[in-house]
Amino acid sequence: MSNVQIITGNQAAALAAKLCSVEVVAAYPITPQSQLSEILSSYVESGELKAEYVRVEGEHSALTVCISASTVGARVFTATSANGLLYMHEQLHWAAGSRLPIVMCCVNRGVGAPWTIFNDQQDSLAQRDTGWMQLYCSNNQEIIDTVIQAYRIAEAVYCPVMVCYDGFVLSHTMMPVDVPDAAAVKAFLPPYRPHTILSPDDPMNLNQVLFPGQRRDCEGVLRDGYMDMRYKLQAALEKAPETIRAVNTAFAEAFGRDHGGMLWEYRTDDADLILVGMGSLASEAMDAADRLREEGIKAGVVGIRSYRPFPKADVRHAFRNAKGIVIFEKSISYGYEGGLCSDLKAAFYGTAINAPIHNYIAGLGGRDVKARELVAAAKDSLAGFGQGMAEPQTTWLNTTTG
């Protein structure tokens, strides 16, 4: 029995946190995340959600509260955007280094200076190397479903998950969302029972200073040094795609919705030209692909759902027959190109995938991107590819350049 509600992305995320029975919430308001932290406050004050809500004095503390509460065994949630996420940066590393299954929503927003409150994905992309998994949502249904999946993934891998969705475009836009049944979510996501917690019953010193090399403990057992622990984090994330795919499959079986695991594909079966993106831009690319097909261009879309861990095997499969690739990104690695573009090229290295690739930077600081503009961009790319350009220069869409 479905329970479809017309809700914003922030409402979807708040509902998901409630359905996951989070035990500690710590958040600091920032546009466009604010509504999410407000809704969670009302859940806690009304008693709908039995959780401790710590109304912290800043984002650095928000994530610190989550880290420490998770360490003593509580399921925790936080959310932020843009400069709030950057203010957390130190603690992002701390959370992943501590191997804590924290789930956080990043309501994507452009980063100052200069100030913008509007959407792009520079904030979360800039956190790529913190050891967090990053899952991108392309609509509000994906937000609610991905937050629920994120807890199951995080608690299996012992690594934190950032659920990213576009500010305003999704956070403040109402869409029909099938809200999962609470009992079904409880069955899908059992209570958090970590293998290690900090407790007076079993005193230990967590995150202690260590030396570069391995050292023996008082019983003579050789224990990890810093680098061995870092390797274990990397090994866990390299294996995490298996968990992400398995959780997606289990979710599809339980709730009847399949969001694709590491990535999703749209009309790619016979596609010559594949458009790629993350989040709402990928969603919009589906509209563009339909229009391109109306004009006789066989276009399809790949939406990257998991940016970290990167879906290397999945993209090699999805792009195996591509004759042209157009990558739309809402962020830029300054001095080079879009980060997703670089990662895709690296994933194709040494394979038979040799399609020309055109990278577009689009929608920074909320600059509007229409489906017809994606269509025009894709046709420009095709024209360039037709003239033998294997790697046209990165193009800034709807921007005064030169």
Added chain:
Amino acid sequence: MPENLFKLNAKEYILPGTRACQGCGLSLGYRFALKALRENTIVTLPASCLCVLHGIYPSTPVMIPCLNNSFASTAASASGIVAGLQALNKTDTTVMAVAGDGGTFDMGIQALSGAAERGTDFIYLCYDNEGYMNTGTQRSSATPMGALTSTTPILTKQQHKKDFLKIMEAHDIPYLATVSPSYPIDLYDKFVKAKKIKGTRYIHMYVPCPPGWGFETKDTIKTGKLAVETGVVVLFEIENGKFRFTGRSKTLAERGNRLPVINYLEKQGRFRKINIEQLNQQQAWVDVRWQEYLRRAES
């Protein structure tokens, strides 16, 4: 109050072999603090001298569960532990955040102020060795005027110590106390009392630091005592707004036989370049506070 050291909790929570420096004032005070709080305690601490005292993985001399956190986050970490324990109905555990003066006066002030304003149920212990001693004796906002540090190496520190006790008192917390490891019974007593109180409790521990301050390791207790005898350090507690001198400071207040500040300063290498004007200012700074405490004790 236990009348002598033999009446304190005999159990040790710090085994021999800490990595603290010889003569460390913190290691003495921390030992008695843990004795007062006992087993059912969780400690959270940032990168600091205490982090060093706690040893290097995979061994630790401290038997109390401990979470290391980043420098700016100590009180927020305590908030998280308290919230987590509350959510899991484990409310009988004492949570103590411990940070140095740098991690309290400077980088940790935001998180501490936030936690105190929220009335977080925890003890915050600031151990004040008046500088960034762990990183090599740099100036902090707790460093007193006239002190040489590795970042005031020629001219000495030009400003007074930040009056952090006033800042904490302004948060309207139920309990605030100062302690010194030179007076362990007074210290122990205050931790026993703090443990029983709900809400944010702030304890300020002055810890003489032989390498940072420039005195011989055998003189730690003597230096701590001189600080109290001169009124540079005043032992007191403020419980629900009510000020009370304690221990040796109470006797000094009653008898009025406080020593001049020079008696304390002249024993420490860090003050070897203090000039007469700074010395007078230091004395005046101490006198003003002493008079204020006397007035408060009388009212």
